[in-house]
Amino acid sequence: MGGNRPERGERETGEEKNFSLLLCNGGRKKMMQGAFLGLALLVFLGNLMMWIIMPTFTYYLKWLPQLLAHTNSTFFDIQGTIMLNFTLPILFIGVIGCFYIHLGKDASQHNNVQRRDYLKAVRQPKIIKALGIVTWIELLFVAAFVVLCVWYFAAFIHYHFSTISIYAASKGVQVWQAKIDRVALVIGLTGNICLTFLFYPVTRRSSILPMLGLTSEGSIKYHIWLGHITMLLFTAHGLLYILFWALSHRLYEMVKWDPHYVSNIAGEISLVMGLTIWITTIPGIRRKMFELFFYTHYLYIGFMAFFTLHTGIFYACIMLPGFYLFLVDRYLRFLQSTQNVRLNSARILPCQTFELNFSKTPGLKYSPTSIMFINVPTISKLQWHPFTVTSNSNLEEDTISAIIKCEGSWTKKLYDVMSSPTPVDSLQVSVEGPYGPAQTSYLRHDALVMISGGSGITPFISIIKELIFMSSVRNQKTPKVLLITIFKNSSHLSILDLLLPLSPTTSFTISNLDIQIEAYITRDTKPTIMLENPEPARAVWFKPKTSDVPISSILGQNSWLWLAAIISGSFFIYLLLVGVLYQYYVYPMDHGSNKVFPYYTRALLNVLFICFGIVISASAAFLWNKKQIGREAKHIQDSSRSYANVTVTNDQHQELESFPRKSLNTSINTYYFRRPDLKRILMEIEGSSVGVLASGPKSLRHDVAAICSGLPNNVTFDSNSFNW
Structure with missing residues (x-):
C-alpha cells in the first residue's frame, strides 16, 4: 500500500543511468589516477637514484655533506637526513597509492572494457625451472634488481678497497685480512637491499602493490625469492666476520655489544632467528610440518628487533618503510581478528x-x-x-x-x-x-x-x-x-x-x-x-x-582514505616523539657527537615510538569505523534467522x-x-x-x-x- 513500487524495468533504467554517470566520472578519475601514478613514479625514481649513488665517492664526499648541512638538526640529528632520503619517499608513495586505489575502486570493472594492452607481449608466460611461471616483464624487473645488487656490491667494494691499506693499519691487521673484513661488510650491506623489499609482498592491505598491478597473494613468490637471497647474504656476512675474527685472533668480538657502534652479539642473535625461519621453509619441512613452519615465522619480530639493535636506528631507517607499512597492516589485521564473525x-x-x-x-x-x-x-x-x-x-x-x-x-x-x-x-x-x-x-x-x-x-x-x-x-x-x-x-x-x-x-x-x-x-x-x-x-x-x-571492512567503505590517514598520522606521532627525545634529552647529553647516548637505547626507543604511533592511529580509526559499521549492522541482525x-x-x-x-x-x-x-x-x-x-x-x-x-x-x- 502506501505508494506505487517501481517496476523492474524502471529500476533497471535507473541503474543504467547510474552506470552511465559512473562512466562519465570514470574518465575524470582515470586522469587523476594517472597523475597520482606519475607522481609516485617520479618519487620512486628519485629514491632509486639515492640507492644507486649511495655506494660511491660522490655520495660520501659531495652529496652527504651537503645533505647534512641543510637537513641536520637537533630535533632529528643525522637520522633526519636518512629518513628524508630513504623513509619519507616510500611512505609518501604509500599514501599516494591509497588515493590511487580509492579513485579506481568504483570503476575497476567498468572502465577497462576492450582497452588495448600495450604490454601484452611482455606479459606472456615463460617457464623457468628455478622460478616457476614468470612473464618477460617479471624477468626484466628481476634482472634490474640483480643489476642493482651487483652494482651496490661492486661500488662499495671499490670504495672500501681504495683505502684498504689505511684501514688495515688502523685495525692492526694484514691487508688480506682487512679485505675479508670489508667484503663481509659489503655483503651485509647488499643483503640490506633485499631486506628493504622483503615485506612489501606480504603486506596484504598494500597500497603500493596495486599500482604495479599486483596483489599480495600473487606476490608471495617475490617474498620467497627475496627471503632466500637475504638469508644467503646475511649468512655469508656472519660467517666471513667469524673467519676474520678467528684469523686476527679477535674471537672476543663475537660477544661484544658496543654501546656506540655496531652490536655484534645482537647481529648474531638476529642471524640465528633468521636461519631458524629459513630452515623451516625447506619444501619437505614446510609440507610435512606446516605448523612448525607457520609458528617459526613469528620469529620475524625478534629478527627485525635485533637487526635494528645490530645496525642502529640510523642505518635501519633505510629499510624501515617496507617494514613500517607491514606493521600498519599487521596491526589492522590483529584488530579485525579479535572479532568473532557471524x-x-x-x-x-x-x-x-x-x-x-x-x-x-x-x-x-x-x-x-x-x-x-x-x-x-x-x-x-x-x-x-x-x-x-x-x-x-x-x-x-x-x-x-x-x-x-x-x-x-x-x-x-x-x-x-x-x-x-x-x-x-x-x-x-x-x-x-x-x-x-x-x-x-x-x-x-x-x-x-x-x-x-x-x-x-x-x-x-x-x-x-x-x-x-x-x-x-x-x-x-x-x-x-x-x-x-x-x-x-x-x-x-x-x-x-x-x-x-x-x-x-x-x-x-x-x-x-x-x-x-x-x-x-x-x-x-x-x-x-x-x-x-x-x-x-x-x-x-x-x-x-x-x-x-x-x-x-576493517576501516569502513572509505578504507583506503583511512589507511592514508593512519600512515600519515602514525608517522607524524613517531616524528614528534623522536623530535622531543632528541631535542630535550639526547642532544643536551652528547651535543651531536653520538658518543654518549647508547645506540641500543636510541634504537629501542625508536621502535617503541613507531609501535606507539601505529597503535594510536590505527586504533582510533578502527574504533571510529566500528561505531559507524555497528549502525549498519543493526539492519541485518535478523537476516540469518529470517533466511x-x-x-x-x-x-x-x-x-x-x-x-x-x-x-x-x-x-x-x-x-x-x-x-x-x-x-x-x-x-x-x-x-x-x-x-x-x-x-x-x-x-x-x-x-x-x-x-x-x-x-x-x-x-x-x-x-x-x-x-x-
Whole structure:
C-alpha cells in the first residue's frame, strides 16, 4: 500500500543511468589516477637514484655533506637526513597509492572494457625451472634488481678497497685480512637491499602493490625469492666476520655489544632467528610440518628487533618503510581478528567439500578471486588458513561465502564438525580480509578460458558470478566463457551447483551469459549411481551469538582514505616523539657527537615510538569505523534467522538444491576417464583477445602457461595463479 513500487524495468533504467554517470566520472578519475601514478613514479625514481649513488665517492664526499648541512638538526640529528632520503619517499608513495586505489575502486570493472594492452607481449608466460611461471616483464624487473645488487656490491667494494691499506693499519691487521673484513661488510650491506623489499609482498592491505598491478597473494613468490637471497647474504656476512675474527685472533668480538657502534652479539642473535625461519621453509619441512613452519615465522619480530639493535636506528631507517607499512597492516589485521564473525550456515557437498556462509555488511565490496583468512579457535587458536571467496558482493549483498575442501588435518577436523549428525549450534570463527585485486581485466577479452583442476575451480566461481551480474544488471557485453574443469571423481561435479547464487528466486540468471562448461572426470569410466541419483547438499544452520558481528571492512567503505590517514598520522606521532627525545634529552647529553647516548637505547626507543604511533592511529580509526559499521549492522541482525526460516522446509530445500543444476545442465558436457587436450582447445578458441586463466595443481598451471607461450599474441595468460 502506501505508494506505487517501481517496476523492474524502471529500476533497471535507473541503474543504467547510474552506470552511465559512473562512466562519465570514470574518465575524470582515470586522469587523476594517472597523475597520482606519475607522481609516485617520479618519487620512486628519485629514491632509486639515492640507492644507486649511495655506494660511491660522490655520495660520501659531495652529496652527504651537503645533505647534512641543510637537513641536520637537533630535533632529528643525522637520522633526519636518512629518513628524508630513504623513509619519507616510500611512505609518501604509500599514501599516494591509497588515493590511487580509492579513485579506481568504483570503476575497476567498468572502465577497462576492450582497452588495448600495450604490454601484452611482455606479459606472456615463460617457464623457468628455478622460478616457476614468470612473464618477460617479471624477468626484466628481476634482472634490474640483480643489476642493482651487483652494482651496490661492486661500488662499495671499490670504495672500501681504495683505502684498504689505511684501514688495515688502523685495525692492526694484514691487508688480506682487512679485505675479508670489508667484503663481509659489503655483503651485509647488499643483503640490506633485499631486506628493504622483503615485506612489501606480504603486506596484504598494500597500497603500493596495486599500482604495479599486483596483489599480495600473487606476490608471495617475490617474498620467497627475496627471503632466500637475504638469508644467503646475511649468512655469508656472519660467517666471513667469524673467519676474520678467528684469523686476527679477535674471537672476543663475537660477544661484544658496543654501546656506540655496531652490536655484534645482537647481529648474531638476529642471524640465528633468521636461519631458524629459513630452515623451516625447506619444501619437505614446510609440507610435512606446516605448523612448525607457520609458528617459526613469528620469529620475524625478534629478527627485525635485533637487526635494528645490530645496525642502529640510523642505518635501519633505510629499510624501515617496507617494514613500517607491514606493521600498519599487521596491526589492522590483529584488530579485525579479535572479532568473532557471524557464521549463518554451511552447505555440505557429497565430495568432502563444504561452503561456509557468513553474514556481511552491505557496504563491504570485494572483487572476484578475493581471499580471506579463517581461524576457528576450537580447532587451533593460532592457525589461519586462506580460502577463496566464491560469493559476489553485488549478487549476494548480505552474505559472503568460501568453499573449503578436505585436504589437510585442519580442514578435516572442521569438516567433521560440520558433517556431524549432531552439529553444534554455533561456531566461533574469526576472519581477516577479504583481500583481492584492486582492478580486474576480464571484460577486456572477447573470450575467457578458465582451466581448473580439483578445488582450483573456486576462484572461477566468483568470476562467473561477476560476469552474470554484469550481463544481467549492467547490460554490458561480457566475454564468451569456456570453463574446463578436471575432477578425479563424479562426486566433485556437485561443486558446479555453486556457480549460481543460493536463492532460486533471484532475478540474476545465467541465460544472459554465453558459457560452456567442459567437465573431465579422470578416474570414473561412467556416471556413478550417486550422479544418476544425486545426493542433495545438506544445509547446516547455526544460531549466531549476539556478540557475533557481520564481516565488514576493517576501516569502513572509505578504507583506503583511512589507511592514508593512519600512515600519515602514525608517522607524524613517531616524528614528534623522536623530535622531543632528541631535542630535550639526547642532544643536551652528547651535543651531536653520538658518543654518549647508547645506540641500543636510541634504537629501542625508536621502535617503541613507531609501535606507539601505529597503535594510536590505527586504533582510533578502527574504533571510529566500528561505531559507524555497528549502525549498519543493526539492519541485518535478523537476516540469518529470517533466511533460515525461508529455507527450512524439505520441499523448499529440494528446490534450492536442484535449481542451479537445472539451469546449468544445458551448458555442461561431461567426459569420463579422459583428460582434456588443452593445446587443441586453446588453439581452436576464436577471438581477437582471449584470456586464459589456470588454477589448480602446479603441473597443470605450468602446462597451460607453456602452451600459451607458444600461441599467438591474441592469447593472454594470467600469471597470477591462485595458489597460496
